[in-house]
Amino acid sequence: MEPDSAPALAAAPQRDRINPLALRELDARMRGGHAAGLLGVLIFVTSGVALLVYAVAALVSANQGAGASRTVGTGVFYALIGMQLIVAAFAAPALTCGAISGERERKTFDLLRSTALTPWQILLSKLAASLGFSLLILLATLPLFSLAFLLGGIELAQMGMALCLSIATAILFSVLGLCASCYAPSTVSAVVVTYGAILMLLIGSGILLLALSGFLLPLTAGTASGGRAATTGESALAQVATLGLMSLSPISAFVSSMLNFDNRNDMLRFSFNPAGPAGGPLWPAPFAILTVLYLLVAIVLLVLAARRLGRIDP
Amino acid sequence: MTSAVEARAVSRRFGKTIALDGVEFSARTSSAHGLVGPVGSGKTTLLRILAALLTPGSGDVRVYGHSVSADPLAVRAMTGYVPSEFGQYSSMTASEYVTFFAACHGVPSSEREALARDLLQLVDLGHRGNTPLETLSPGMRRRLSLARALAHDPLVLLLDDPLAGLDPRGRVEVRELIRELRLMGKTILITSRNMGELEGLCDHITLLERGHVVAAGEYGVLAARLRPHRPMAITFLGESDAALAVAASNPGVFDARMLSDQTLAGAPPLVSEMRLNFDGDYVEASALLNDLLRAGVQVVSFVERADSLEAMFEKVGDGA
Numbered sequence: 001m002e003p004d005s006a007p008a009l010a011a012a013p014q015r016d017r018i019n020p021l022a023l024r025e026l027d028a029r030m031r032g033g034h035a036a037g038l039l040g041v042l043i044f045v046t047s048g049v050a051l052l053v054y055a056v057a058a059l060v061s062a063n064q065g066a067g068a069s070r071t072v073g074t075g076v077f078y079a080l081i082g083m084q085l086i087v088a089a090f091a092a093p094a095l096t097c098g099a100i101s102g103e104r105e106r107k108t109f110d111l112l113r114s115t116a117l118t119p120w121q122i123l124l125s126k127l128a129a130s131l132g133f134s135l136l137i138l139l140a141t142l143p144l145f146s147l148a149f150l151l152g153g154i155e156l157a158q159m160g161m162a163l164c165l166s167i168a169t170a171i172l173f174s175v176l177g178l179c180a181s182c183y184a185p186s187t188v189s190a191v192v193v194t195y196g197a198i199l200m201l202l203i204g205s206g207i208l209l210l211a212l213s214g215f216l217l218p219l220t221a222g223t224a225s226g227g228r229a230a231t232t233g234e235s236a237l238a239q240v241a242t243l244g245l246m247s248l249s250p251i252s253a254f255v256s257s258m259l260n261f262d263n264r265n266d267m268l269r270f271s272f273n274p275a276g277p278a279g280g281p282l283w284p285a286p287f288a289i290l291t292v293l294y295l296l297v298a299i300v301l302l303v304l305a306a307r308r309l310g311r312i313d314p
Numbered sequence: 315m316t317s318a319v320e321a322r323a324v325s326r327r328f329g330k331t332i333a334l335d336g337v338e339f340s341a342r343t344s345s346a347h348g349l350v351g352p353v354g355s356g357k358t359t360l361l362r363i364l365a366a367l368l369t370p371g372s373g374d375v376r377v378y379g380h381s382v383s384a385d386p387l388a389v390r391a392m393t394g395y396v397p398s399e400f401g402q403y404s405s406m407t408a409s410e411y412v413t414f415f416a417a418c419h420g421v422p423s424s425e426r427e428a429l430a431r432d433l434l435q436l437v438d439l440g441h442r443g444n445t446p447l448e449t450l451s452p453g454m455r456r457r458l459s460l461a462r463a464l465a466h467d468p469l470v471l472l473l474d475d476p477l478a479g480l481d482p483r484g485r486v487e488v489r490e491l492i493r494e495l496r497l498m499g500k501t502i503l504i505t506s507r508n509m510g511e512l513e514g515l516c517d518h519i520t521l522l523e524r525g526h527v528v529a530a531g532e533y534g535v536l537a538a539r540l541r542p543h544r545p546m547a548i549t550f551l552g553e554s555d556a557a558l559a560v561a562a563s564n565p566g567v568f569d570a571r572m573l574s575d576q577t578l579a580g581a582p583p584l585v586s587e588m589r590l591n592f593d594g595d596y597v598e599a600s601a602l603l604n605d606l607l608r609a610g611v612q613v614v615s616f617v618e619r620a621d622s623l624e625a626m627f628e629k630v631g632d633g634a
Contacts, residue, residue: 020417024403031405108401110367111462114390115418 019121021112025129029095035133039140042091046083046141053079054147073151080144081162085250087137088170089202093177093194095130098187100178100309105187119309123302127178134170138163157267161257161287169250172294172301173198179301182308205248216242220272239272239283247289257287318343318470318501319364323373325525326359333359335525336373341518346492346502348512348533351522357505358398360522361472364503365395377470391419394463398474398505400455402447408434408454409443412461419466433461437491453484460491470501477511489515509537543568543591544599545619551612554586560609564602566594585614 029035057075061068100122103109112122142163148154177194184190215225219238224230230238246252260270269282317340326334334356341347349357362368363375366386374381380388406414412430421429434440437457442450450458456476463471476492477485492515496502506512509519512533519536521529529536550557554572561570570590592599603616 020414024414028403028405106401106403107397107399108403110362110365110395110397111401111415112418113367114365114393114395115415116387116391116420116466117418 019117019125021117021122022125022128025125026132029129029133039137042087042137043140043144046080047144049079049083050076050144050147054151069151070153073148073153076151077145077148077154077158077162080141080148081166081254084138084141084162084166085169085254087141088134088166089173089198089250090195091137092131092134092170093173093198094191095133096126096174096177097181097190097194099126099130100181100305101184101187101190102181113309119306122309123178123182123306127174127302130178131171131174134174135167138166138170155261158258158261161261161267161285162254164291165250165254165287168291168294172298175298175301175305179305179308182305202249202251205245206252209242209245209252212241212245222273236281239281242272243270243283243286243289247286247293250290253286253290257285260285316343317341318345319347319375319377319503321360321364321373321375324360324363324370324375325373326356326363326368326371332525334363334370337522337525337527339520339527339530341501341503343501344496344499345518346496346504346516348509348516348519349503349505349522350507350509350512350519351505352507354524355522356525357522358474359525361395361474361503361505364389364470365393365472366390367395391466392468393470393472394466394468395472396456396459396463396474396476398476398478400452400459402455404448406447407444408439408447408450408458411447411458412465415462416465421465429465430461433464434458436464436494437461438487451484453480453487456480456484456488457491460488460495464495468500470503471495473502473504475505475507477506509540513537543593546590546592546599546617547587547619548590548606548616549585549587549614550606551584551614552586554588556609557586557588557606557611560605560611561588561590561602564605566592566598567602568593589619 053075054072057072058068061071064071098105100109103112117125145154145159149159173194176197177190180190180193180197181187184193216238218224219230219234220242222230222235224234246256257267257270261267264271266285268285268288270285271282319341321337321339324334324337325332337356337360339347339349349360351357359368363370363382364377366382366389369383374383376382377389377392380392382389403411403414409427409430412433413426416426416429417423431440431443434443437460439454439457439461442454447455447458460471460473460476473492476488480488492502492504504512504516509521512519516533519529519531519533520527521536529540531539548557548561558570558572561567568591570588573587573589592602594602599618603613606613606616
């Protein structure tokens with residue numbers, strides 16, 4: 001039997017300006033009152049936490065005189081950023097963990113793959129819908145920061161730094177969930193892998209930093225073991241290692257960048273010895289390193305996920 | 315004669331399990347081809363390879379000359395795949411379902427609504443366009459799956475066990491629809507566990523067992539080869555002796571026997587069932603029925619039983 005000649009393939013189909021899968025994902029996420037309800041609850045909780053911190057800080061700093069307002073403002077700012085980081089670190093990946101594995105479980109994955117959608121289109125549609133919602137949550141809490149600004153003690157650069165951290169964290173952890181969803185056999189295992197990795201990054205890097213700080217911090221200040229002066233190389237190496245560890249977790253990156261700004265009034269450059277005569281060598285601030293690092297890792301994870309989906313039998 | 319689909323020495327493993335081992339077959343353009351075998355015979359694996367959703371471990375599959383391994387996107391553009399399980403998005407209506415997949419296939423937005431309406435009409439769901447997917451019956455879902463698979467007007471339809479789990483009415487509807495699609499010039503590949511199910515639907519059958527092709531050929535030839543005698547069941551009222559005597563005297567009847575009372579548990583006491591193998595055509599079968607009626611046997615039903623697939627495979631194994 002002779003194979004039939006291949007009929008001419010239809011001309012390249014006219015594409016929608018917005019990917020239909022992305023539209024469907026957004027529609028599914030936003031349809032009904034769930035999204036608005038969730039958003040409302042998160043804003044309500046964040047406002048509640050901010051007010052609680054305001055009350056406590058106001059009580060504690062009542063006898064500080066003129067500086068009390070700034071202390072309260074800083075406290076509120078820390079509380080709001082803490083809430084934003086919680087959303088970015090824990091809520092954002094929850095929206096992507098089941099993105100691909102859920103399609104498998106609903107038996108729609110093969111149907112999607114048998115269409116003209118490319119793996120990148122499928123992935124980016126899923127990511128855009130999930131990340132869009134996470135960013136909406138982050139942006140929706142921004143007006144609450146006006147309270148911190150009103151009270152003082154916070155500058156716009158600090159706000160920008162915190163927003164960079166939150167967004168980079170939301171992006172990386174969303175992509176992590178998406179990637180796990182591509183490789184994991186079920187949504188449950190994708191959730192376990194994703195949150196395991198997130199906790200390792202958040203807690204593990206903190207523990208490592210604390211464990212090594214006894215050894216690293218004196219070196220960064222120029223003192224080696226036994227009280228001798230550390231060589232320039234030893235000191236630089238210790239500073240790089242400490243900076244690397246501080247830049248792994250958004251919590252340590254935020255705290256160290258805030259302290260650096262308080263000491264040096266410079267958001268982008270970081271010094272281990274701000275009080276020293278020359279100020280020591282200057283490094284990029286941990287939040288900047290984290291932002292670049294997280295975005296790069298997110299791109300790598302996306303490529304891995306696309307390769308997985310691109311395989312004819314993922 | 316031209317072939318739309320060709321599989322050459324296709325093998326596929328999943329770990330240590332051999333799903334397909336050197337499978338060869340071809341399906342003619344605008345024909346309906348049945349892939350028949352028990353659970354685990356490799357039917358679905360073969361169908362997913364044909365849909366470019368799996369790669370063959372070795373060998374090659376071509377759809378209109380396009381290799382599933384080298385050019386999966388072209389193969390997907392030419393095939394419409396209907397899996398055995400209905401893939402469902404919650405909070406979607408039947409019309410939205412078809413429209414969504416049409417959009418995923420690149421159908422221009424201006425054409426989608428009309429296309430969805432036409433396809434739903436084709437599968438007799440025109441009145442169900444606004445019905446949520448969750449409320450559709452299994453038969454409706456199967457027909458909707460067919461509409462979804464037709465959204466990009468594929469040349470080849472790959473139907474994985476399309477009749478499984480349907481009630482009699484649903485089966486009739488889906489069978490009718492498949493016939494209609496065939497008349498529209500589609501090449502159709504259908505998997506099934508029961509060869510009898512494909513009678514009147516497929517003109518060519520490939521029998522699979524444990525990943526091997528055990529028999530292939532035109533439906534009629536293969537059915538005659540696998541089932542030289544028609545297994546028949548005759549139920550009637552009253553005593554069995556006369557019926558048994560008439561059957562035994564017919565030269566085309568083999569192995570006539572009464573079914574024990576235990577097998578007929580639940581039937582009224584006067585109903586008896588006789589099973590026999592009949593070697594003759596429909597005219598001779600009709601003559602046998604007339605003989606029974608003339609002898610005063612009150613025949614209630616006179617039907618040809620579908621031979622079990624297991625029995626067929628035993629015959630294939632015996633070299634039938």
